Amino acid sequence: MSISSAAVSNLGALDAAHHLHPFSDMKKLNAAGTRIIERGEGCHIFDTHGRRYLDGFAGLWCVNIGYGRKEIAEAAMRQMNELPYYNTFFGTTTPPTTLLAQKISSHAGPNINRVFFTGSGSEANDTWFRMARVYWAALGKPSKKMVIARRNGYHGSTVVGASMGGMKYMHEQGALPIEGIVHIGQPYWYGEGGDLAPADFGLKIARELEAKIDELGADNVAAFVAEPIQGAGGVIVPPETYWPEIARICKAKDILLVVDEVICGFGRTGRWFGHQHFGVEPDLAPIAKGLSSGYLPIGGVMVSDRVGDVLVNEAGDFNHGFTYSGHPVCAAAALENLRIIEEEKLVERVHDDVGPYLAEALRSLENHPMVGETQSVGLMGAVQMAEDKASRKRFEDRERVGIEVRNHCLENGLVLRATGDRMLFSPPLVISRSEIDEMIEITRKGLDHAWRVMQG
Numbered sequence: 001m002s003i004s005s006a007a008v009s010n011l012g013a014l015d016a017a018h019h020l021h022p023f024s025d026m027k028k029l030n031a032a033g034t035r036i037i038e039r040g041e042g043c044h045i046f047d048t049h050g051r052r053y054l055d056g057f058a059g060l061w062c063v064n065i066g067y068g069r070k071e072i073a074e075a076a077m078r079q080m081n082e083l084p085y086y087n088t089f090f091g092t093t094t095p096p097t098t099l100l101a102q103k104i105s106s107h108a109g110p111n112i113n114r115v116f117f118t119g120s121g122s123e124a125n126d127t128w129f130r131m132a133r134v135y136w137a138a139l140g141k142p143s144k145k146m147v148i149a150r151r152n153g154y155h156g157s158t159v160v161g162a163s164m165g166g167m168k169y170m171h172e173q174g175a176l177p178i179e180g181i182v183h184i185g186q187p188y189w190y191g192e193g194g195d196l197a198p199a200d201f202g203l204k205i206a207r208e209l210e211a212k213i214d215e216l217g218a219d220n221v222a223a224f225v226a227e228p229i230q231g232a233g234g235v236i237v238p239p240e241t242y243w244p245e246i247a248r249i250c251k252a253k254d255i256l257l258v259v260d261e262v263i264c265g266f267g268r269t270g271r272w273f274g275h276q277h278f279g280v281e282p283d284l285a286p287i288a289k290g291l292s293s294g295y296l297p298i299g300g301v302m303v304s305d306r307v308g309d310v311l312v313n314e315a316g317d318f319n320h321g322f323t324y325s326g327h328p329v330c331a332a333a334a335l336e337n338l339r340i341i342e343e344e345k346l347v348e349r350v351h352d353d354v355g356p357y358l359a360e361a362l363r364s365l366e367n368h369p370m371v372g373e374t375q376s377v378g379l380m381g382a383v384q385m386a387e388d389k390a391s392r393k394r395f396e397d398r399e400r401v402g403i404e405v406r407n408h409c410l411e412n413g414l415v416l417r418a419t420g421d422r423m424l425f426s427p428p429l430v431i432s433r434s435e436i437d438e439m440i441e442i443t444r445k446g447l448d449h450a451w452r453v454m455q456g
């Protein structure tokens, strides 16, 4: 390691003095102290005290192939030595950029053959937002501008991303959403389904889209956007009736269907893309995270032929792009990542082996007094906690229960994320069955601990 041990011993103080963290109350964080992660290997990370953690969250939903893969470092180094940067603005490209666009297209459905690159998932959402409007304008329908999104959805942290997201605490800071973005309900049966059966609730929530389009006028609506499975919102797997109904409505009302694949893409759900699990076909699909397994920042928008043919043949200049759109080193790392996913058959592994195994392991927690239900698709799972299982009564202090479980797990060497009263699981796709067992065992102890605390 090139950072001196003197500097490392001082890092906590330096961090408190100089580093502002995302989504953090800095006063509280500085008082508690940051955890400094130094090294990763497989499904484990190590902090500067030499403590080892099983990473049940793959960094931030992204380290799909696990830590420490030298092939990626070598691919990035080769590209860096060859050509560290060149732009894609003025009639140029680089070999890995173009090859990556082709490779991504080869894993998307037959209707998706083009990719626009960005540096992140947020930028990907900003990109399609503009693309959708350009598409409709090119077709002579410039009034089709509004975007319908969902409460408790997550689409990033730029102004457009945060506006399309449905996080109230984000909207409150900065007078969001911006004009032209409105929200409908989420398919969260456990928390909001009331007395309806899940299937009926799924249809009811999907039909909020139809009502909203009718209210705004289909002539004013460009697109509907949703994550296949809400990630940051709590790994909320919608009832089976939901997605087919959404797809039907988008088609009937002639609005674009945008599926945010930033988490669900690249094997997380046991398919290459989450929409494939639900059997729907998006017109546009933002991607990032698992595209490079987080080794370098890169995102993009997958563009269907419906939109792509109009953009290419009729729209003229698309006045949009980023300095790092198609960055060659990031693209080389992503290409190597996709090669590993293909060669090691990680998508199949999630679908046939560790995905079903995780589902079973999560179900084994359902006999816990505090577990209301568990949900998972592939290696994306959630444990819903409840105060009273029989009546689906949730805790008054939802934040607290999640934090208690999360912190207890952390003390016992497992990183999980809590969203309110749901514990979220998103381990690397290379996780073993025995590591899943360990993850569930530590989670159970965390649940026991929180159950005692919540009883007072």
Ligand SMILES: *Cc1c(COP(=O)(O)O)cnc(C)c1O
Residues within 6 Å of the ligand: 119, 120, 121, 122, 123, 125, 154, 155, 156, 157, 227, 231, 232, 260, 261, 262, 263, 288, 289, 299
């Ligand atoms: C993380 C995420 C984003 C934002 O990606 P960034 O790379 O953080 O900008 C967008 N959409 C979804 C569904 C995400 O989970």
